[in-house]
Amino acid sequence: MTATLALSLGLPAAAATATIPAVDLRAATDGDLLQRVGTGDRDAFEVLYRRYARSVFGLALRRLGDRGIAEDAVQEAFASVWRSAGTYRRDRGPGAPWLYTVARNAIADRGRRRPEPVSEVPDTPDHEPLPGERAEAEWVSWRVHSALEELPFSERQVIELAYWGGLSQTEVADFLGIPLGTVKTRTRSGLGRLAAALEGELE
């Protein structure tokens, strides 16, 4: 890959950071982090990146269908977040939807820049989901994967191995070298945290 990352200026003055109280960044809300990123806080940007990079990459993969282009799109999406975080207004809503919109737009821009393949008239009905359905599915995936990133590693690990690693609970226990009961306890705890984090989606 030879892609480069372009970051433009326009960030607020660094002095503005003095108005934001010190917090544990790992426990900070998305909104807190975005406000800090808007003032040029590199550490907040790093935390935000770790929280959302996989979700953005997943969204880019679904939209673009090419790993290389999706990787570049992730870089561009976060460049866009860095560039425009100063425009985030907390009173207009939480950070996750704002991030989703910025990332989605950056990914769409990246998709428009690649050459269009020669299209052919399909001879079978299109079974792809409708745009509204696709947007809904993308948003749910975004929220679920973002919430997963917030779990303690030990809980996320057992959930990912069970749901997408193809391992039974016994195999997960063997893989991790821990008792089966511990695997189940961690799964229960992790799912419980996810339920709390995803309350809006569970309605």
Added chain:
Amino acid sequence: MTDRLELRDLLPDDVGPDELARLARVHELLVSAGAPAELPPHLESAPRTGRTGGGATVLPLDRSRWRTIAMTAAAAAAVLFGVGFFSGWAAKDTGFRAAFGPVPMRGAGATSKAIAEIWVAPADKALNWTSKLKVRGLPELGKDSYYALYLTDAKTGRKILVCTAFSVHAGVTTVTFNFPGEAKDRGWLIVSETPGPNGTEIAKPVLWTEAERSSGTA
């Protein structure tokens, strides 16, 4: 995989009906969301940011996180695990002299009969550890699927970087690879990577070192 998952099997026996109903909704969301994308190692750190006066700052992609690891002074402290199941590196393996090994790898379930060993040659001045993997018993994968060997942090189990990708054949497959930087407290993990929906990949652990196996306590 997920369509066969029974939530009840994943949980302790003392989960009551109310909690089960609450967790069932999360379970459905997880199944419908599908596997999260696996970030390639070079994307695990945020892109570098910065600015220069008056215009855009153009920065290269941050695809070399491991280079910072390579700057760390290292002393190989891997544990020797006795005589391996393969014949080691005999005269026919000219040009490769192992500094330590074999480091055994093992699997569970469907891959419990597969075995692998890793041998590591002395590092060069830049802390590149040329290594060899010998593996047998893994199933041959279909089109667009492959095995990936990851270097892991033995304490946390987290993947540090991908060492190599490979396919296997009947008998013993030998793969040469390199890893940079610290060799202490490292483990290895082999995953099978197969295409999933929407351009995603499904990564399933198939073989791991003892260090990796014990990482679940982290």
